[in-house]
Amino acid sequence: MATIGNSFALLRYGTGRWGLHAMSSIGFVRLVGPPIGVGRVSVHRPWLFRRSLCVKAAISEEEAAKTAVAAADSGATTIFDKIISKEIPSSIVYEDDEVLAFRDISPQAPAHVLVIPKNRDGLTQLGKAEERHAEVLGRLLYAAKVVAEKEGIAEGFRVVINSGPSACQSVYHLHLHVLGGRQMNWPPG
Ligand code: 5GP
Numbered sequence: 048m049a050t051i052g053n054s055f056a057l058l059r060y061g062t063g064r065w066g067l068h069a070m071s072s073i074g075f076v077r078l079v080g081p082p083i084g085v086g087r088v089s090v091h092r093p094w095l096f097r098r099s100l101c102v103k104a105a106i107s108e109e110e111a112a113k114t115a116v117a118a119a120d121s122g123a124t125t126i127f128d129k130i131i132s133k134e135i136p137s138s139i140v141y142e143d144d145e146v147l148a149f150r151d152i153s154p155q156a157p158a159h160v161l162v163i164p165k166n167r168d169g170l171t172q173l174g175k176a177e178e179r180h181a182e183v184l185g186r187l188l189y190a191a192k193v194v195a196e197k198e199g200i201a202e203g204f205r206v207v208i209n210s211g212p213s214a215c216q217s218v219y220h221l222h223l224h225v226l227g228g229r230q231m232n233w234p235p236g
Contacts, residue, residue, distance in 0.1 A: 112212040119171045119219035127220040131165050140197055145183060146190040148225070157228025158198040162190050163220055170221040173210040191225045200227030207235070 129135040130149060137149035140160050151159040164183050169175060176184060188206070195201045204227035209216040 108215050108217075109212070111217055112215045115217045115219060116212045125218050125220045127161075127163055127218055127222065128167075131163070141190060141194050143190075145186055148190055148194045151224070155224075156226040156231075158200050158204070158226065160194045160198060160225045162187050162194060162223040162225060167220050171219040172216055173208050173221060176221075187221075187223055191223050194225045195227060198225070198227065200225075203227060203231075205231050 126135065130137045131147055137152075139147065139149045141148040141162075145165055146162060147165055148160050148162045151161050164170060164187060166183075168180070168183075169177070170180055170183070191206050192201070195204045198204075204225060207224040207226065208221070209224075
């Protein structure tokens with residue numbers, strides 16, 4: 048059984064997404080991602096604990112996004128460059144000459160795949176897109192549909208693009224999140 052202390056350590060360890068996912072559980076804290084800790088947390092008033100997690104998560108995710116955007120336009124490489132070059136392993140779902148799709152390291156749904164252009168070409172975020180990017184943007188969207196089929200979620204899935212700090216984008220290499228395998232809610236957070 049995990050302790051509360053361990054759970055807060057986990058929130059500090061990663062981005063706010065840990066906390067957001069923890070918040071989604073009713074009566075227990077569920078932490079997903081690398082196997083650095085999974086467990087139940089017993090508290091007398093779990094809803095208050097979850098609210099605390101939520102606030103901490105929102106703050107840390109915003110802070111992480113602000114930090115990330117500071118380096119975004121410097122041309123600096125991102126973790127996705129290392130995934131493209133296979134320097135860092137990933138679970139690849141689909142690949143062609145222009146597009147790579149791989150499972151998110153911190154899934155927010157039973158199926159959660161990131162679809163990225165292999166050549167960033169200035170597309171640090173959707174908000175930086177120019178007309179010359181129209182073709183690759185179309186390819187990314189079509190690849191999202193192929194990914195949904197491969198993941199068995201073509202009947203219902205969501206595609207998300209976080210663009211910029213107020214959308215909590217954390218990696219400045221354009222990417223589509225393809226999410227499915229559970230009921231999605233609206234409006235999104
Ligand atoms: P954003 O917050 O920028 O919209 O999404 C970035 C996504 O990249 C996050 O969902 C995060 O979990 C994922 N991510 C960050 N680092 C890695 C990594 O090293 N491997 C994989 N597979 N996903 C990553």
